[in-house]
Amino acid sequence: MAHYELQKVTxxxxxxxxxxxxxxxxxxxxxxFVVLCGPSGSGKSTLLRxxxxxxxxxxxxxxxxxxxxxxxxxxxxxxxAGLVGLVMQNPDNQLVVDxxxxxxxxxxxxxxxxxxxxxxxxxxxxGFFGLEPLLDRKTDELSGGxxxxxxxxxxxxxxxxxxxxxxxLAQLDPLAARELLGMIKRLNEEWGITVIMSEHRIxxxxxxxxxxxxxxxxxxxxxxxxxxxVLEAWDHEGEDWVSSLPSVTRWALExxxxxxxxxxxxxxxxxxxxxxxxxxADMEPKLASETLDHKTRNATVSQQYRHSTTPSPASDPTPxxxxxxxxxxxxxxxxxxxxxxxxxxxxxxxxxxxxxVLFGGNGSGKSTLLxxxxxxxxxxxxxxxxxxxxxxxxxxxERFSAIGYLAQNPLLHYAYDSxxxxxxxxxxxxxxxxxxxxxxxxxERFGLTHLLSRHPHDMSGGEQQLGALAITLLGKPRxxxxxxxxxxxDPLAKLKLGEHLENIHAQGTTLIIATHDIELxxxxxxxxxxxxxxxxxxxxxxxxxxxxxLFYATALHRLFALGExxx
Amino acid sequence: MKDGxxxxxxxxxxxxxxxAGGITFGMLLFHPLVLLAGWGVAVIVNLHLDEGREWRKxxxxxxxxxxxxxxxxxILSHRGRTVLYYLGDIPITLESVIxxxxxxxxxxxxxxxxxxxxxxxxxxxxLFLFTRISPKAALITMMAMxxxxxLRRRMQELILIQRxxxxxxxxxxxxxxxxxxxxxxxxxxxxTLEDALQTADSMQARGYGTGARxxxxxxxxxxxxxxxxxxxAGFAALLLGAWWSGHGFMVIYPxxxxxxxxxxxxxxxxxxxxxxxVPLAWEWRDRRAWLIMNYRR
Numbered sequence: 110m111a112h113y114e115l116q117k118v119t120x121x122x123x124x125x126x127x128x129x130x131x132x133x134x135x136x137x138x139x140x141x142f143v144v145l146c147g148p149s150g151s152g153k154s155t156l157l158r159x160x161x162x163x164x165x166x167x168x169x170x171x172x173x174x175x176x177x178x179x180x181x182x183x184x185x186x187x188x189x190a191g192l193v194g195l196v197m198q199n200p201d202n203q204l205v206v207d208x209x210x211x212x213x214x215x216x217x218x219x220x221x222x223x224x225x226x227x228x229x230x231x232x233x234x235x236g237f238f239g240l241e242p243l244l245d246r247k248t249d250e251l252s253g254g255x256x257x258x259x260x261x262x263x264x265x266x267x268x269x270x271x272x273x274x275x276x277x278l279a280q281l282d283p284l285a286a287r288e289l290l291g292m293i294k295r296l297n298e299e300w301g302i303t304v305i306m307s308e309h310r311i312x313x314x315x316x317x318x319x320x321x322x323x324x325x326x327x328x329x330x331x332x333x334x335x336x337x338x339v340l341e342a343w344d345h346e347g348e349d350w351v352s353s354l355p356s357v358t359r360w361a362l363e364x365x366x367x368x369x370x371x372x373x374x375x376x377x378x379x380x381x382x383x384x385x386x387x388x389x390a391d392m393e394p395k396l397a398s399e400t401l402d403h404k405t406r407n408a409t410v411s412q413q414y415r416h417s418t419t420p421s422p423a424s425d426p427t428p429x430x431x432x433x434x435x436x437x438x439x440x441x442x443x444x445x446x447x448x449x450x451x452x453x454x455x456x457x458x459x460x461x462x463x464x465x466v467l468f469g470g471n472g473s474g475k476s477t478l479l480x481x482x483x484x485x486x487x488x489x490x491x492x493x494x495x496x497x498x499x500x501x502x503x504x505x506x507e508r509f510s511a512i513g514y515l516a517q518n519p520l521l522h523y524a525y526d527s528x529x530x531x532x533x534x535x536x537x538x539x540x541x542x543x544x545x546x547x548x549x550x551x552x553e554r555f556g557l558t559h560l561l562s563r564h565p566h567d568m569s570g571g572e573q574q575l576g577a578l579a580i581t582l583l584g585k586p587r588x589x590x591x592x593x594x595x596x597x598x599d600p601l602a603k604l605k606l607g608e609h610l611e612n613i614h615a616q617g618t619t620l621i622i623a624t625h626d627i628e629l630x631x632x633x634x635x636x637x638x639x640x641x642x643x644x645x646x647x648x649x650x651x652x653x654x655x656x657x658x659l660f661y662a663t664a665l666h667r668l669f670a671l672g673e674x675x676x
Numbered sequence: 677m678k679d680g681x682x683x684x685x686x687x688x689x690x691x692x693x694x695x696a697g698g699i700t701f702g703m704l705l706f707h708p709l710v711l712l713a714g715w716g717v718a719v720i721v722n723l724h725l726d727e728g729r730e731w732r733k734x735x736x737x738x739x740x741x742x743x744x745x746x747x748x749x750x751i752l753s754h755r756g757r758t759v760l761y762y763l764g765d766i767p768i769t770l771e772s773v774i775x776x777x778x779x780x781x782x783x784x785x786x787x788x789x790x791x792x793x794x795x796x797x798x799x800x801x802x803l804f805l806f807t808r809i810s811p812k813a814a815l816i817t818m819m820a821m822x823x824x825x826x827l828r829r830r831m832q833e834l835i836l837i838q839r840x841x842x843x844x845x846x847x848x849x850x851x852x853x854x855x856x857x858x859x860x861x862x863x864x865x866x867x868t869l870e871d872a873l874q875t876a877d878s879m880q881a882r883g884y885g886t887g888a889r890x891x892x893x894x895x896x897x898x899x900x901x902x903x904x905x906x907x908x909a910g911f912a913a914l915l916l917g918a919w920w921s922g923h924g925f926m927v928i929y930p931x932x933x934x935x936x937x938x939x940x941x942x943x944x945x946x947x948x949x950x951x952x953x954v955p956l957a958w959e960w961r962d963r964r965a966w967l968i969m970n971y972r973r
Contacts, residue, residue: 190883202874206815207799207822214892216882221890249825260878267882485836505847511839519836524863538842566870580841656713 111192111303113137113160120159125168129155130327134235137305139270139321142297144314145288145307147324148349148503149569149599153307156324157275160193160305176271185401194269198276198597200256209251209259212242212364213623215261230266238262238292238436252471254285261292269610272296272359274306279570279597280472283625287313309599312355312664315339315380318574323350331576332362339376356628357383357664365390380668432497433458434619435588438492440481442474451644458586459621466630466651467623468642468661474603475623476517478640482621483514513586517593519577523565528576529541529555531565536669541594551579557610571602578609589613595629607633631655631663679798682959683725690799694955695793701784701948704919706776707926708935710945717952718788724959725795731788731869731941736789742780747774750903757931761780775928789952800897804893811889823868833866838863900958907954915947924948 113136117672121131130152137143144151145660158164159174162181174181181189197203206212210534213234215416235241238258248259257277264272274293278286294317302440308314309623315321323331331341343362351359376385404429437457443450451474459465469475480486485498492499500508504563516522524529532551536544552558555575560568568576574594581589594610595603599603611633613618624630630637631652637654639647639661647654655666660668679685685690686694702714724942726782749772751763756771807814838844843856879885918924923940927933 161881163883164877172778187886188885190881190886195878195881196876197874199871199874201826202871204822204880205875205879207800211818211892215879215884217890218892219879219886221885221888223890224892224894247825248822255720264882295868397862449763480836487840505839506842509842514837514840517836520831520867522841523834524841524843524859526837535841568865584840 110653111139113271113305114173114175114178116173116175118159118170118174120155120170121166122168128327129157133327133329135322135329135332138607139303140297140301141303142294142317142319143274143303143305144308144311144318144321145305145324146311147330148323148601149309149571151324152326152327154275155272155327157305157307160271161193161273163190163330164195180438182216191220191267193270193271193273194264194265194267195273195275196260196277197255198279199481200253200260200280200490201262202259204248204256204533206247207247207410208244209240209246211250212248212259213240213244213266216263220267222238224231224300230268234262248301251266252285254288254471255479256294257281257285257289261547263287263362265296269302271303271305274308276307276597278308278310280352289605290314309597315358333565335378336376339378343376345368348418348604349601352604355379357668360665360668362540383668401673423547424492433494433498434463434545435459435482436494437482437499439493440478440488440493440500441490442477442481442486450643452481452488455640455644457638457645459619461616462619463636463649464624464634464635465636465638467621468625468627468630469623469639473640474643475640476592479514479621479623481593483512483590484508487515502537510584511587513581513584513589515577515581515589515591515594517596519570519573520565522580523573526564527562528552528565529561530566531576531580531598532561532583535580539584541583547583552581555579570597571599571606572596574602575609578606584619588619588621591624593624594622595624595626603629627655627661627663631666682962683721684796684798684954685900685958685962686796686904686955687895687897689897690806690901690904691796691801692805692910693905695790695797697908698789700790701951702782705924705944705948706778706940707781707924707937707945708778708781709935710924710941710948711778711785713945714779714948714952715785715788717949718785718820721792721952721956722788724956725792730795731791734787738784739825740786742784745780745783749773749779755929765870771928771930774932777903778832778926781852782938800893801895802853804891804895807891807893812893814891815889827864827868830867831860834860842852859873868949904954906960908951911947911951911954915944915951918944918947 115133115135118130118133121128132177134154145156148152155166158166159170160181162184176184176189176192185193204212205215208268209230213231214227217230221231232436237245238261240259240262243255243259248256251259255278256391261277265426272293273280277293278289281289290313293304294304295568296302306314311318311321313496315338316333318335321331321335322329325339331338333341339354339362340359342354342365347352355378357380358376358378361383367376368472372386374382375386377386379466435458437455440452440455442451455478457478458620467478470560481488484493484503484505487500492501494500495503495508495511504509524532525534529548529552532548533544536547536551541547547560548561552561555578556570557576557579560576565573565576578594591610594606598606607629610620610622622629622634634651637647637651638645639654655662659670705711705714716779719728719731738930750768751766752774753772754767756775758770758786759767759772760773778893803814806817826951831926837844838856838860842848843859845853845857845860847853847856848856915924918940921940923938924944926935
């Protein structure tokens with residue numbers, strides 16, 4: 110059994126006046142799947158860490174946390190460590206040793222288990238997760254999704270009864286995230302493990318959750334099942350509640366506000382349920398008329414995403430230009446002689462004023478392509494031309510000031526001990542007239558003024574992202590390349606980033622974004638391209654691009670596409 | 677991959693004994709013919725294990741060392757009665773030339789022999805032995821081995837991205853490059869320390885430090901390991917017996933003796949070669965098993 114009971118838990122970090130958690134009471138019965146949501150800094154991580162005694166932060170705590178009627182500080186260390194497992198956000202940092210097999214065994218070694226017992230559990234766990242082919246590999250060679258799977262398996266080797274997950278999917282691409290989520294669901298259903306999981310993006314989680322707990326400012330703002338959560342969120346004013354809902358759910362509720370009598374699968378949480386709901390509500394005719402008008406549909410999607418009335422840039426006429434801003438001409442790139450080529454004779458042209466989005470599977474070479482376009486790497490064959498001039502004839506300084514590049518990991522952009530120093534260096538390098546003032550303006554624009562003296566590592570993921578963007582923008586680039594800018598951001602931070610990008614685009618900067626985030630593309634982009642097998646295989650306006658796609662499509666497009674197929 | 681085959685299938689203890697013995701005997705014996713024979717066997721072992729690929733990689737440094745010793749010894753050492761000629765007023769003696777050559781063969785022998793150590797003693801086997809001696813140090817070794825590739829990859833990323841901000845070690849004045857380099861290393865270090873806190877959490881969360889640890893690494897001590905150890909012991913006893921009664925050397929100083937092998941030297945030579953060749957017996961045995969299997973199929 111594993112039953113958590115929290116009674117009036119208040120927790121304050123040292124040197125802070127406001128408590129991180131206040132008067133929090135919560136009961137989690139054995140075998141439940143609990144989803145913790147809420148904006149960044151609402152105390153989700155603090156709560157999870159308090160539930161796991163080994164990693165509890167230092168500070169003042171009042172109230173009791175009981176596990177099976179025994180306060181957790183009274184549990185024997187070994188038993189408690191085995192009973193409660195914890196998986197954190199960053200896949201890399203949780204790996205302790207060098208090979209997968211040894212990583213899995215690490216926990217068992219700590220418990221002093223015999224070799225035979227270890228082998229048996231290893232066999233079982235490797236079988237469950239399909240890790241056999243990876244056992245001899247170095248952990249460093251794995252993909253992010255595989256690393257996180259290894260982390261999960263390594264925790265489960267100890268056969269815990271409770272699994273605490275602190276945003277385990279945030280650093281993963283959607284496909285790997287869905288796979289890992291499937292495994293977590295199986296653990297909960299087949300092994301009866303209690304799961305307490307915090308996550309920003311809860312669209313995929315809502316259908317799985319037995320219970321949703323929403324936190325705000327260290328308090329529980331909601332505690333109940335997923336459908337009640339949807340209704341509650343719909344009644345709330347303000348972006349942050351509504352933006353946490355799946356887009357199909359929001360769309361359905363917009364079409365027809367919830368009635369007092371609800372079916373068991375209402376409000377709908379998935380595309381399938383929405384289809385059922387549509388047929389019940391007799392909305393077929395309306396839907397049919399809507400599917401004819403693709404323009405309307407696109408507008409709906411963007412409104413869904415932004416809840417704002419600003420006109421979509423997708424409908425803006427782009428200024429026609431004869432010479433492309435940036436042209437990739439037969440790019441061929443391989444990481445070394447013996448490895449297969451990532452890009453194979455790629456041709457792509459970026460016009461002035463484009464807001465291009467680049468899609469592609471994992472390892473399809475999106476990041477590599479962006480780095481080539483930014484002039485960070487040189488192709489083995491082919492060339493990139495900037496307004497007709499090949500990169501080879503530009504100095505690296507010219508290139509880097511014309512083209513800004515924002516890496517997937519924003520931390521790579523910082524090199525100084527505080528944000529203001531980093532910004533100042535960037536402004537000086539761009540030979541700004543009054544660097545100090547420029548830095549202040551930039552910080553003001555991105556709402557970073559209160560963070561200027563902060564060390565970059567002490568900022569949240571979203572703040573780091575905005576800071577890196579500010580650093581890049583101080584160079585006044587005419588073309589901005591962004592690699593997965595929305596990864597790991599909560600819905601609200603994503604909205605903010607989208608607005609900033611829109612601003613930047615409106616000021617005349619051309620944007621190229623490599624992303625898995627289809628909703629982002631549908632809301633803002635005026636051009637979508639698909640990278641596959643080292644070449645651009647599809648390139649066009651978003652509407653034309655999404656039409657008929659089932660995988661590279663928003664949930665709403667999927668809903669309509671299925672509707673078209675069935676009618 | 678080939679861990680279950682021939683020489684490589686032996687227990688780490690046996691492998692360690694083999695190399696410890698081989699190196700000791702290589703240093704005890706000092707007769708050019710005996711050492712040359714030992715070198716021949718070491719080459720054969722190399723050829724068996726990986727067709728001599730690793731050995732060829734080391735051949736240039738080894739050759740340089742040999743040439744240096746052969747040249748330097750007569751110039752630096754003037755012992756010996758038989759003066760060949762004078763280099764300026766430095767006497768070059770026959771004895772010191774021969775001594776230099778013998779020393780060079782001895783070194784070549786040891787190096788060639790040790791090249792195979794890297795092939796046979798894999799990291800896993802080494803850690804298995806190491807864990808017996810010091811479990812904590814072994815864990816730290818393993819963590820370091822996991823960390824090094826991560827640091828290298830992150831440094832590459834950092835260099836790539838920071839170039840866009842002008843923090844680079846490939847352009848600009850020397851002072852600028854030095855400052856940039858220091859900045860890159862500093863950033864990498866503070867980042868790594870930050871990450872290490874999370875790694876520590878992950879270790880604690882999995883019960884590290886709650887009591888005595890055990891080790892997952894395991895190698896079974898099989899019949900063939902016992903037989904091999906017995907073989908080693910037998911040949912080592914023969915060799916040491918011969919060495920103890922003064923065989924296996926050649927008299928060089930003060931006056932060059934005969935190259936001919938005495939019966940005692942012969943015994944030492946045979947024992948040495950047999951000692952070195954024992955593990956290959958398993959290589960041959962396992963190869964035969966494959967041949968027979970392929971033939972039947």
